[in-house]
Amino acid sequence: MKLDAKIPSGPIEEAWSKACFDMKLVNPANKRKHSIIVVGSGLAGGSAAASLGELGYNVKCFCFQDTPRRAHSIAAQGGINAAKNYPNDGESVFRLFYDTVKGGDFRAREANVYRLAQNSTKIIDQCVAQGVPFAREYGGSLANRSFGGAQVSRTFYARGQTGQQLLLGAYQALERQIRAGTVKMIAKTEMLDLIVIDGQARGIVTRHLVTGKYSIHIADAVILATGGYGNVFYLSTNAKGSNASAIWRAHKRGALFANPCFTQIHPTCIPVSGDYQSKLTLMSESLRNDGRIWVPKKKGDARPPNQIPEDERDYYLERRYPSFGNLVPRDVASRNAKTLCDEGYGVGKSGLGVYLDFSESINRLGEKVIRERYGNLFDMYQRITDEDPYKVPMRIFPAVHYVMGGLWVDYELQSTIPGLFVLGEANFSDHGANRLGASALMQGLSDGYFIIPNTIGNYLATHKFAKVEDSHPAVQQAVTEVKSRIDTLLSIKGKRTVDSFHRELGKILWDYCGMARTAEGLTLAIQKIRTLREEYWKNVTVPGSGDDLNESLEKAGRVADFFELAELMCIDALHRNESCGGHFREEYQTPDGEAQRDDEHFSYVAAWGYTGPGAAPELTKEPLEFHYVHPSQRSYK
Amino acid sequence: MKVTLKIWRQKNSSDKGQFVKYPVDNVDAEMSILECLDVLNESLILRGEIPVAFEHDCREGICGSCGFVINGIPHGPERATTACQLTMRHFKDGEEITLEPWRAKAFPPVKDLVVNRRALDHIIEAGGYISVATGQAPEANGIPVGKVIADQSMDAAACIGCGACVAACPNAAAALFTGAKITHLGVLPQGEPERDRRALAMVAQMNVEGFGNCGNIGECSAACPKEISLDVIARMNQDYLCGSIKRRDDLPTPISPDLAEA
Numbered sequence: 001m002k003l004d005a006k007i008p009s010g011p012i013e014e015a016w017s018k019a020c021f022d023m024k025l026v027n028p029a030n031k032r033k034h035s036i037i038v039v040g041s042g043l044a045g046g047s048a049a050a051s052l053g054e055l056g057y058n059v060k061c062f063c064f065q066d067t068p069r070r071a072h073s074i075a076a077q078g079g080i081n082a083a084k085n086y087p088n089d090g091e092s093v094f095r096l097f098y099d100t101v102k103g104g105d106f107r108a109r110e111a112n113v114y115r116l117a118q119n120s121t122k123i124i125d126q127c128v129a130q131g132v133p134f135a136r137e138y139g140g141s142l143a144n145r146s147f148g149g150a151q152v153s154r155t156f157y158a159r160g161q162t163g164q165q166l167l168l169g170a171y172q173a174l175e176r177q178i179r180a181g182t183v184k185m186i187a188k189t190e191m192l193d194l195i196v197i198d199g200q201a202r203g204i205v206t207r208h209l210v211t212g213k214y215s216i217h218i219a220d221a222v223i224l225a226t227g228g229y230g231n232v233f234y235l236s237t238n239a240k241g242s243n244a245s246a247i248w249r250a251h252k253r254g255a256l257f258a259n260p261c262f263t264q265i266h267p268t269c270i271p272v273s274g275d276y277q278s279k280l281t282l283m284s285e286s287l288r289n290d291g292r293i294w295v296p297k298k299k300g301d302a303r304p305p306n307q308i309p310e311d312e313r314d315y316y317l318e319r320r321y322p323s324f325g326n327l328v329p330r331d332v333a334s335r336n337a338k339t340l341c342d343e344g345y346g347v348g349k350s351g352l353g354v355y356l357d358f359s360e361s362i363n364r365l366g367e368k369v370i371r372e373r374y375g376n377l378f379d380m381y382q383r384i385t386d387e388d389p390y391k392v393p394m395r396i397f398p399a400v401h402y403v404m405g406g407l408w409v410d411y412e413l414q415s416t417i418p419g420l421f422v423l424g425e426a427n428f429s430d431h432g433a434n435r436l437g438a439s440a441l442m443q444g445l446s447d448g449y450f451i452i453p454n455t456i457g458n459y460l461a462t463h464k465f466a467k468v469e470d471s472h473p474a475v476q477q478a479v480t481e482v483k484s485r486i487d488t489l490l491s492i493k494g495k496r497t498v499d500s501f502h503r504e505l506g507k508i509l510w511d512y513c514g515m516a517r518t519a520e521g522l523t524l525a526i527q528k529i530r531t532l533r534e535e536y537w538k539n540v541t542v543p544g545s546g547d548d549l550n551e552s553l554e555k556a557g558r559v560a561d562f563f564e565l566a567e568l569m570c571i572d573a574l575h576r577n578e579s580c581g582g583h584f585r586e587e588y589q590t591p592d593g594e595a596q597r598d599d600e601h602f603s604y605v606a607a608w609g610y611t612g613p614g615a616a617p618e619l620t621k622e623p624l625e626f627h628y629v630h631p632s633q634r635s636y637k
Numbered sequence: 638m639k640v641t642l643k644i645w646r647q648k649n650s651s652d653k654g655q656f657v658k659y660p661v662d663n664v665d666a667e668m669s670i671l672e673c674l675d676v677l678n679e680s681l682i683l684r685g686e687i688p689v690a691f692e693h694d695c696r697e698g699i700c701g702s703c704g705f706v707i708n709g710i711p712h713g714p715e716r717a718t719t720a721c722q723l724t725m726r727h728f729k730d731g732e733e734i735t736l737e738p739w740r741a742k743a744f745p746p747v748k749d750l751v752v753n754r755r756a757l758d759h760i761i762e763a764g765g766y767i768s769v770a771t772g773q774a775p776e777a778n779g780i781p782v783g784k785v786i787a788d789q790s791m792d793a794a795a796c797i798g799c800g801a802c803v804a805a806c807p808n809a810a811a812a813l814f815t816g817a818k819i820t821h822l823g824v825l826p827q828g829e830p831e832r833d834r835r836a837l838a839m840v841a842q843m844n845v846e847g848f849g850n851c852g853n854i855g856e857c858s859a860a861c862p863k864e865i866s867l868d869v870i871a872r873m874n875q876d877y878l879c880g881s882i883k884r885r886d887d888l889p890t891p892i893s894p895d896l897a898e899a
Contacts, residue, residue, distance in 0.1 A: 051771040066692065067758050069798055070700045086778065122774070129774035131767045131822045133791040140781025158791060164699055165794060172766035179762045179889070187755070210747060239694040273667040278675055279696045380698065383715070383722045449771045497682050499675070543682050548649060549690050549748045552682060 003256075003607060003622045006410045007111045012628055016115045019411065023458035031056035032182075034460050035219040037204055039191045039246050041068030043163070043441060044424025045225030046170035047448030053177030055453055060217060061174065061183055064190045064209060064241055064554075069171040072227055072239040073444060076163025077284035077377065079147055079155035080127075080441040082120035087144050091152040093117045098629050099150060100439060103329055104404070104432020105581035105597060106631040107259070109605070109624065111411060112430045116439075119446040124156055126449055130169040134158050146327065147286060147437040155438045160284050160376045166441055170448070189215075190554065191246045192485075193478040194222065194253045194420065195468075201250075201420035202468050205478045207486070209554060212547040214483065216475055220465045221419045221456055224250060225448065228403040228425035230263070232562045232569070233514070234506025236400035237269060237282040243558040244565050247407050247426050255415040256607035256620060258408035258428035260565065261573035264435055264582050265515050266401030267333035270384055270394075271353040280399040281384060283356070284377055285437045288326045290361035290370060291394070293317050293333070295354050299344040305355055305393045316340060324636040331434045331582040331595070332636060334398035338515045339593070341397070348395045357393035398515060402440060404431045404582070405572075408607040408622070412455035413447060416607075419463070421456060423447035428605065433581025486546050489556045494539030498555045501536050505529065505559070505566055513570050518586045522574040526567055533563040568608060568617060575619070578602045590633070599631050638664045638730040642677060644689055645737040650746050658733070666726035670713065670734075671696060671703060673725055690749040696721040698862065701797030704804075705750040706737045711801035711860040719799065719862040739800050741809035743847040743894070754800050756846040756894060757814060763842035763891060764835040765818040767828050780826050793820035795863040802857035802865075808849030813857035815843050816869035823876055833880030837888055840877050845891040 008015040008022070026034065034057050038049040041063040049061040063071060085091035096117040101108055124142070128134065134156050135143040147155040158165040177183040188209045195203035195218070203218040229244035230236035251257045268283045294313045301308060316336060318325045326333075337354045340346065347353045362370050367390055371378070378389045385395070406429060407415050407422040415422050424444040431439060468475065512518075512525035536559070544550045579588040579595035580602070588596045605622040639662050647654030661677050668676075671693050678688035694702040698719040705720060707713035713723045728734060736750060744752040782790075794817070802813035819836050822828035828835070851870055858867045 047771075054770040065694060065700075065702060066754060067798070069758075069761075070694055070702050072695060072700070075695045075697055075699050084777070122772075124777045125774035126769075126771060128777040128780075129767065129769040129827055131790070131825050131827050133787050133794050133821065133825070136782055136784045136787040138784045140783050141778050158794075161699065161795065164797075165791075168794065172761060173769075173771075175758065175762040176766045176768060179892070185758075237697075239700060240696060241694050274665050276665060276668050276672050276676055278669075278672050281697050379717070380722065383718055384724065386724070386726060453771065495683075497679050499679060541682060543685070544687050549751065551690065552688060 001416070001609065001620045003408070003620055004410065005109060005622055006412055007109070008411070012111060012114045015111050016118060020454050023454060024461035026457045026461045028056060032058050034058060035060070036221050036223065036456065037217055037219040038062070038223045038225060039204065040071065040225035040227060040426070041171070041174065042071030042073035042225060042227055042424065043167055043170055043444030044448040045223070046071065046167065046174050047445050048223055048225060048423055048452045049183050050170060050173035050177050051449050051453045052456070053180065053182035056182065059177070059183040060186060060219065062186045062189050062191060062206065064188065066188055068174055068185060068187065069168065071167060072242050073167045073441070074164045075239065076441055077160045077282065078286040079145065079157035079162045079438040080123065080166065081147070081154050081438040082124045082156055082442065083117050083154060084121050084124060086142060087153045089152045091154050095152065096120060096154060100430065100436055101432070101629040102634060103436040104434055105595065105634055106432065106599070106603065106626060107262070107580050107624065108430050108432030110626060110628055115451070116430050116443055116446050119450045120442050122450060123442060123445045127166055127169050130173060132158060132165045132169045145286065146289060150327070150436065157286070160286070160374060163441060166445065170445070192249065192482045192557070194250045195475055195478050196253050196417060197468055197472060197474045200418050200463065203475070205482050207482070210549050212550070214479060216470050216479065218468045220460055221421065223421045223423060223452065224407070224426050225423040226426045228406070229562070229565060230400045230403055232506070232566050233400040233509050234502050235272065235277060235280050235510070237266060237280050240279060243561070245558050245561045247422070248561040248565055250407060250415065250417065250420060252610050253417065254610070255417050255420055256408040256609050257405070257568060258605050258607045259405040259572065260569045260608065261513065261576065261583055262404035262433050262581065263400060264330060264402040264404060265334040265398045267330055267337055267398050268356060268396045269399035270381065271348055271350060271397040281380070282399070282401065283381060283394060283396060285330070287356060287374060287377065290373065291326065291356040291358050292360055293326050293354055293356055295340050295345040295347060305347070305357070314345070321636045328636045329434055329436060335515055335584060337398055353395035353397045355393035356396045358389060359393070362390065402435055404429065404433060404435055408605065412458065413451055414455065414459065419459060421452060423452060433583055486553065486557065489540070489542050489553065489560070490546060492538065492540050492542070494541045496539050496541065498540060498542065498552055498559050501532065501540060502555070502559045502562070504532060505562060508532070509566055509569065513573050516584050516586050517573050519574060522570045525570045529563060529567050529570065536560065536563060571617060572606055572608065576602055576606065597631070603631070638666065638725065640664050640673070640725070640728055640731070641733040642673070643733055643735045644749070646689070646749055647746055649748055654746070664725050666724065668725045669696070669721055670707065670723045670725065671721050690751050692751050693721055698722045699797060701799040704739065704799045704801055706739065706804060708735050711739070711804040712862050717862055717864050739804035741803045741848070743809065743811070744800060744803065756848070757798050757800060757811065759846060759892060759894060760811065760815055760839050760842045761818060763889065764831070764838035765822070767822055768831060782825060786824055790821050790824050793817045793865060793869050796865055797863060799862065801860045801862060803848065805856040805860035806849065807854060807856065808852055810851045810857070811843050811846070811848040812851035812870045812873065813861060813865055815839050816873035817865050819873045819876055820869040823872065832876055833883055834888065836873060836876035837880040840873065841888070842891045846894045
């Protein structure tokens with residue numbers, strides 16, 4: 001297969017407007033005749049469904065939660081980047097583009113990233129007009145702050161709840177369209193398969209999570225905006241329901257999966273406290289603006305932090321990276337914390353933690369200022385740990401947070417299946433091998449508000465859509481497969497719960513495909529995953545029936561998909577014989593322990609095709625070309 | 638520590654329902670009450686019983702999915718804390734903890750601790766937005782918004798739509814929820830043009846959904862995990878009154894609350 005990314009020719013500054021002009025349009029009167037399915041109601045899906053509804057398309061939007069406002073975008077804390085340059089500190093579209101390409105360690109597509117930077121300013125305008133209560137200065141103008149990995153203050157924020165406020169903006173726009181009748185919202189419903197007819201994506205098969213009823217939904221195009229698959233690790237900062245099933249089913253129907261191993265491990269999360277732990281809680285990266293990260297200079301130092309004198313503390317990020325200090329990108333910060341904990345410098349009961357200390361900022365700025373900036377985060381930390389971060393340094397440790405990998409899409413956000421578009425974290429996107437802080441919200445909204453409303457029109461205007469009956473063999477086959485899978489899961493009646501398998505799978509991935517990877521470890525992981533998967537299909541137990549609300553059954557289907565995805569992640573990590581961004585292969589590092597890229601051999605997007613159960617996936621490469629940002633060894637020293 | 642969970646079990650909306658007691662051993666003080674339910678559910682599954690259904694998702698207090706009444710208080714005894722962040726250290730060893738769903742006419746039961754909260758979406762649908770289509774926005778700094786106003790708006794916008802306010806209210810009113818959205822948007826200059834209409838439409842929808850009337854008791858605000866202030870109800874009433882005096886005749890009619898679930 002040959003991948004055509006459809007990147008417009010000519011100068012990058014004009015690429016998007018040129019592409020928009022070249023795209024075919026759908027006549028306003030014809031828009032309502034086109035039906036579009038949007039799966040997911042987060043920043044990408046919610047903004048897309050609302051915007052397409054406003055244009056007059058006939059939209060159906062699906063979410064598995066009880067209301068679209070619960071999508072996990074809501075949990076994003078820190079902020080959203082935009083090249084507004086309000087602080088007059090040297091920001092520009094080009095700089096945001098440059099930083100994002102570099103931050104992604106030169107594994108993202110230049111033209112996409114440039115467009116993202118261009119759209120960033122419009123996103124802020126749109127959200128302010130919707131009533132998103134961004135932080136303001138006393139004079140009434142919008143406030144900005146700097147955020148992990150950036151030397152300019154380009155981040156807009158709404159306290160520590162930026163994702164919530166942006167999502168509510170999109171949700172409210174969506175509710176408005178629901179009332180207007182352009183969007184039909186279908187909640188508590190999970191997509192279980194994609195319907196592909198004559199090579200085009202034409203619908204989905206769903207299961208209603210309360211009634212257990214299966215439904216067929218046919219449309220002219222399908223948009224997946226179902227978020228990331230970080231929960232494959234079991235423990236992550238993702239919501240418990242976040243899953244990969246929609247994109248994995250699409251993958252099995254022919255959509256290529258790009259860079260599956262590119263995972264972001266976030267440096268500032270509350271450390272694990274016990275085996276019962278169900279998820280990990282993020283402490284916003286914005287805390288690194290005013291918090292200093294350190295460990296004791298002495299291994300295994302058990303003294304309480306306030307009894308460790310200043311000269312016996314190692315502010316290791318400030319020491320190793322004097323120009324970026326505590327604000328180095330996430331992958332760098334995480335890896336350093338892991339290395340020090342592995343060497344025995346970690347703090348807390350488990351030894352898997354480092355200090356994030358606000359005492360210096362509190363002395364300098366006063367507790368009131370710190371409370372204003374991070375009050376809700378400090379409260380959350382205290383609720384969970386029973387420690388007061390105004391008095392005692394926080395303990396933090398890296399945790400799985402985001403995936404840069406996802407379904408391959410071209411410049412129009414279309415997957416390798418015509419008519420299947422993928423937005424937000426679900427696509428392999430614009431973040432290369434590492435995402436910078438405050439970029440995910442930007443990408444989700446750029447995709448949903450500003451890109452898909454243009455590109456989907458081009459697809460609809462240039463294709464024909466024969467009527468599809470529910471009795472069509474392809475439809476019936478999809479339904480039969482979905483039902484038989486669920487019946488199988490219910491009938492195994494083994495001895496282990498879904499969660500126990502999921503935990504074990506997550507541990508394998510964390511150990512071998514987490515912050516540091518080796519060829520040997522990955523090969524072993526693939527074996528372990530296969531063995532565990534075999535046991536899963538023989539020994540899992542799912543209580544109850546498929547006719548009512550049955551969370552175990554929902555999880556069972558998702559974990560079955562995670563098994564297959566986990567193997568692909570390891571295969572991808574094993575094939576990429578280099579280190580880049582969050583993908584750190586221990587065999588490939590610079591003398592001072594930084595990621596060592598191999599541009600000669602690996603400057604490409606690895607897009608994997610499904611070839612059948614148990615068969616080796618097929619690799620297709622999309623070469624990456626850099627005309628504007630010259631690949632160099634990333635340095636944050 | 639060990640606790641006994643006394644949980645409301647109800648198979649579905651037509652089942653009568655009852656309390657069932659479950660002892661749970663190996664409870665760690667650091668666990669959240671949802672994790673305590675996870676532990677119970679794992680053991681129920683292995684014993685061949687049906688696990689307890691409860692809603693949850695982000696487990697960091699922001700999505701608004703979780704919530705049930707814990708020992709008589711929505712989200713439990715800790716102020717400003719959702720159930721997912723309520724750790725077991727707030728309970729005594731050996732304590733019996735009662736868990737029951739939100740009880741309100743507008744929230745029909747689904748199963749065990751799960752109720753249907755779509756009525757809250759309908760209230761937003763009626764007018765909880767600023768009508769600006771994608772692409773229509775002016776430059777973001779074009780309209781200054783003073784910090785005090787922005788903060789007031791943000792305080793109200795922090796609502797997570799969990800429904801605890803309704804569960805806490807003796808009248809099962811949704812005044813705090815509705816007032817929060819009316820305040821969030823109404824204090825901003827961007828929300829001013831639709832302020833009257835928004836209040837009238839949202840209140841009308843709130844009424845047809847079967848929520849009770851506000852009696853100014855204040856339980857809602859006390860139970861709110863985001864500590865939304867009662868002021869938002871005063872503002873709702875003010876906007877509703879002002880809007881009524883102006884007698885708008887272009888109001889949308891409230892939608893039927895019993896729209897079938899798809």
